[in-house]
Structure formats: C-alpha cells, structure tokens
Amino acid sequence: MTPMRTLYVDMNGFFASVEQQMDPRLRGKPVAITAVETESGACVAASYEAKAFGVTTGTRIYEARQLCPGIIFRPSRHRLYVRFNQRIAAVIDEIAELKYVRSIDEFQVALGGTTSELDAAFDLARRIKVAIRERVGSELRCSIGIGPNPLLAKIAGKLEKPDGLQWLGPENMPKAIADLQLNDLPGISRGIRNRLWDARIYNTTDLYRLDPRHARMIWNSVEGERFVRALQGMDIKIQPTERNGYGNSKVLAPQHRPPHKAKLVGRWLVEKAAERMRRDGFCARQFSLSVQLVERGRWGRGQKITATQDTRFLLSLYEGLWREMRRRCNGDVMSINVHLGDVILLIQRNGDLFGPLSPGMPNRPEALATVIDHINRRFGERVVRYGIHQDHPGFFERE
Numbered sequence: 601m602t603p604m605r606t607l608y609v610d611m612n613g614f615f616a617s618v619e620q621q622m623d624p625r626l627r628g629k630p631v632a633i634t635a636v637e638t639e640s641g642a643c644v645a646a647s648y649e650a651k652a653f654g655v656t657t658g659t660r661i662y663e664a665r666q667l668c669p670g671i672i673f674r675p676s677r678h679r680l681y682v683r684f685n686q687r688i689a690a691v692i693d694e695i696a697e698l699k700y701v702r703s704i705d706e707f708q709v710a711l712g713g714t715t716s717e718l719d720a721a722f723d724l725a726r727r728i729k730v731a732i733r734e735r736v737g738s739e740l741r742c743s744i745g746i747g748p749n750p751l752l753a754k755i756a757g758k759l760e761k762p763d764g765l766q767w768l769g770p771e772n773m774p775k776a777i778a779d780l781q782l783n784d785l786p787g788i789s790r791g792i793r794n795r796l797w798d799a800r801i802y803n804t805t806d807l808y809r810l811d812p813r814h815a816r817m818i819w820n821s822v823e824g825e826r827f828v829r830a831l832q833g834m835d836i837k838i839q840p841t842e843r844n845g846y847g848n849s850k851v852l853a854p855q856h857r858p859p860h861k862a863k864l865v866g867r868w869l870v871e872k873a874a875e876r877m878r879r880d881g882f883c884a885r886q887f888s889l890s891v892q893l894v895e896r897g898r899w900g901r902g903q904k905i906t907a908t909q910d911t912r913f914l915l916s917l918y919e920g921l922w923r924e925m926r927r928r929c930n931g932d933v934m935s936i937n938v939h940l941g942d943v944i945l946l947i948q949r950n951g952d953l954f955g956p957l958s959p960g961m962p963n964r965p966e967a968l969a970t971v972i973d974h975i976n977r978r979f980g981e982r983v984v985r986y987g988i989h990q991d992h993p994g995f996f997e998r999e
Contacts, residue, residue: 602769603716605835607709607725608745608753609692612762614705616647618684619674621737630655630671632664635851644676648762684736691731696724708750718767721746725765750837751830754786770833774808782807787827792819808832846877846884849937850992857894862933863922864990869938870918871986874911875973877940878966883907883949884940887914889921892935899929902941907949910965911972911986914940 611617615633620626630650632643643664646655653668664671685704692698692707696715700708709728714720725744732740743764745756752768755777759766768776777785782793782804795818801807808831815824830836848869856865866889877884885907890900901921908914918938947960962970972984 601718602748602771602833604711604718604721604746604767604769605716605748606746606750606753607696607711607715607721607728608702608747608750608757609688609707609709609728610743610745610754610757610761611688611705612741612743613645613647613651614684614740615645615676615681616650616674617739617741618681618737619677620647621684621739622680626672626674627739630668632659632661632671632673633676634661634673635676684740687736688732688740691735692728695727695731706754708753711746718746721767722765729763729765748833749830749835751786751827752833755780758784773831773833774805777804777808780804785831795819845886845939845941845943846873846882847937847939847941848873849935851935852933852992856990856992857932857934859926859933861990862891862936864988865992866918866922866936866938867915867987867989868991869936870914871911871989873938873940874909874914874969875976877943878909878970878973881946882943883909883946884914884943886939886941887917887921888937888939888941889918889925890937890939891925891929891933893929894932894934897929897931899925900937901925902939904942907944908966909946909962909969911969912965915986 616631619631619633628649629647630653631647632650632655633645634641635644641661643655643657643659643661645657646659646664650664650668650671653671655664655667655671659667661673664673681704685701689698689701689707692709697710697712698707699710702708709724711721711724715724725746728744729742732742741763743757743761743766745753745758746767747753747756748769752773756766756768757764759776782788782796782801783790785804785807788796796802796807799814799818801810801818807828810828812825812828812832815828816822818824819827826836850865850869852862852865856862884905886902886904888900888902890898892898901924903917903921905917946962950959975984
C-alpha cells in the first residue's frame with residue numbers, strides 16, 4: 601500500500617456555517633453570504649441548505665431569491681471567519697502535525713510514521729472532525745481527503761461533500777476520479793483545459809495516463825510535469841510561490857462608493873499593502889490602480905517606478921492616478937484594487953551614486969515608515985497614519 605503523506609481538511613460552506621454557529625435561528629435554514637447589499641450583488645458563500653436549491657458562489661441575489669424563496673442573506677464578516685479559522689487551526693495542531701493553513705477554510709496536515717498507514721490516517725481524520733465539532737462549533741463540518749501527496753489529498757477532499765472522508769492513491773486511480781471534469785481538478789484553469797483538449801486529452805483518465813514529459817510541453821512549464829506526476833501518486837510537494845507583488849482590493853459598501861469617500865478607502869489599501877511589503881523586506885518597481893465603477897465601467901493604470909517601499913511616495917502616486925481616473929470617469933465606485941508589483945528584495949536594491957541611497961539599505965523615509973509600522977503593531981491599531989484614510993475591513997464588517 602502506498603504510504604499516505606498528506607491529510608487535507610476542507611471546511612464545508614464555511615462562511616455560512618460560521619453564521620449558523622453564531623445564530624442558532626439560522627440552523628437548518630438556507631443562508632447566503634453577500635458582499636454587496638444590492639439585488640444585483642452576488643453571493644460569496646451559501647449553506648448546504650441553500651445549495652440544495654441551486655444557490656452557489658456567484659449567484660446574484662435576485663436569482664437566489666427566485667431559486668430559494670425562503671433564503672436568508674447575511675453580510676460577510678471576514679474578521680469573524682478569520683477568528684474561526686485560527687481556532688480550527690489551533691485544534692488541528694494539537695492532535696496532528698498542521699503543516700500549512702492553505703486558505704481561510706483549508707488546512708494541510710502532514711502524515712508520517714504510523715499515520716502514513718491508511719487505517720491510521722482515517723482514524724486521525726475522524727478525530728479531527730470530532731474535535732472541530734466539539735471544540736469549535738457543532739455547525740462546522742468538514743470534508744477530509746487523504747493521499748500520498750497534497751494534490752491527491754486535496755482532490756480526495758472534494759469527492760464527498762458535506763462531511764466526507766475519502767482517499768486517493770495509485771491503488772484506486774484513475775477510476776476514483778473518472779467522473780470529474782478536467783477543470784474540477786485544482787490547478788486546471790480554463791486555459792490549461794483548452795490546451796489539454798488541443799492535445800486530445802479530454803478527461804481525467806486521459807490526463808492520468810499522460811506522459812509527464814508531454815505534460816511539460818502542454819503547460820509550457822515544468823509545472824505540467826509536476827502536476828501529472830503528483831496525479832499519478834508521486835510525493836510531489838506544492839512549490840512555494842514566488843512573490844511578484846503585493847495587492848489589496850475592496851468591494852465597497854454602498855456608503856463608501858461616492859468618489860470622495862472611495863478615495864479614502866484606496867489610501868487605506870495603499871498603506872496596508874506597503875506595510876506588508878516592508879514587513880517581508882521587499883521594494884516595488886511598479887504601482888497600479890484599477891477601479892470598477894457601479895455603472896459597469898472599468899479604469900486602470902500602472903506605472904514603472906524606482907524601487908521603493910516608502911508609503912508616502914506610493915500615496916503620492918496613488919493621488920496622481922486617482923486624479924487621472926476622475927478626469928476620465930464619472931459615477932460611484934464599486935471596487936478598488938491597488939497593486940505594488942515587480943518587487944525585489946530590499947537587500948538586492950542598488951544604491952544611487954548621486955543620491956542618499958546605499959545599496960541594500962532603506963533611505964530615511966523608508967526607515968521612518970518602518971518605525972511607524974513598529975508603533976502600529978505594538979499598540980494593535982493604526983495610531984500613526986499617513987493623513988486621512990478610511991478603514992474598510994472584511995466585505996461589510998459587522999460585529
């Protein structure tokens with residue numbers, strides 16, 4: 601029997617189940633979580649009671665009402681879901697080797713020794729399920745997948761929902777995934793699927809039997825070979841992603857959509873992105889701003905800059921791009937995205953022979969920004985700000 605190396609926990613209907621946990625009146629009822637409180641807005645999550653009526657992520661609110669007349673809508677409370685994520689992670693880590701928190705509702709556990717045997721892995725999975733229900737919330741269910749690598753464990757976790765427990769390995773592949781479509785597999789985008797079709801790979805069985813070297817040619821990357829080898833059961837680790845930028849985006853609550861108010865939310869996004877970038881020791885060489893208007897228009901611009909991690913300078917770029925956007929666009933703002941791209945490590949930045957910039961060292965404004973970061977982290981809030989901005993956490997954060 602192939603040793604099992606990974607156990608993957610996938611929380612079911614996470615946002616909706618947290619709301620049902622917090623409010624017993626919602627239990628057993630169809631619930632949808634919204635990001636935008638208008639009829640044209642979309643559901644960002646749905647309970648399994650709502651999914652039974654065809655309501656899924658992306659369903660418009662007015663469509664959800666038609667599909668499920670008794671549906672109950674709740675605004676997203678992202679910070680609440682983060683707190684539940686942390687509680688679940690703590691519980692898992694007490695009884696297993698929690699290796700990664702993959703997302704707000706997915707957790708990767710390492711298996712080894714006796715737990716690499718399938719029966720022991722199943723026992724561990726059942727213990728995790730019970731611990732989450734008893735110690736975090738009775739309404740929180742999860743599907744767990746077990747496999748010889750993270751890819752197969754993740755796919756196994758999606759085979760049976762809700763509250764499922766499945767495994768995948770060379771012993772039951774590819775038959776166990778024969779009913780899945782190519783784009784049901786994590787990592788198969790529409791573009792990769794179309795490339796596979798062009799190569800006459802039409803289903804998961806064809807993909808499983810593909811020569812990994814051929815997959816490298818189809819993907820035009822070594823990642824294609826890695827993907828197929830993992831699908832075939834080899835212990836292929838998930839590669840750490842290479843950092844190429846820092847971004848923040850926000851769907852605005854209705855009260856923040858007038859341009860003069862939306863602008864302040866954008867300033868807050870720039871501050872947050874710059875702080876994260878400094879924390880990790882990077883500098884940006886490109887700054888981009890994109891805006892989605894309520895009337896379905898979209899505007900975006902980016903510009904190359906000298907490598908920097910100075911919040912004040914980045915905010916001055918933002919102000920300039922915002923003025924340009926306002927000259928060209930009218931109406932309220934639905935969403936804002938700021939991106940600090942083409943990043944390099946600060947220690948890799950060249951100095952300036954004719955300016956006060958030493959190689960690999962922060963300049964005075966950047967050093968000051970780092971001091972401000974330390975003050976804000978110490979006191980747990982933004983006690984020092986770069987002018988006026990508007991906090992807008994979560995989608996619509998409500999306590």
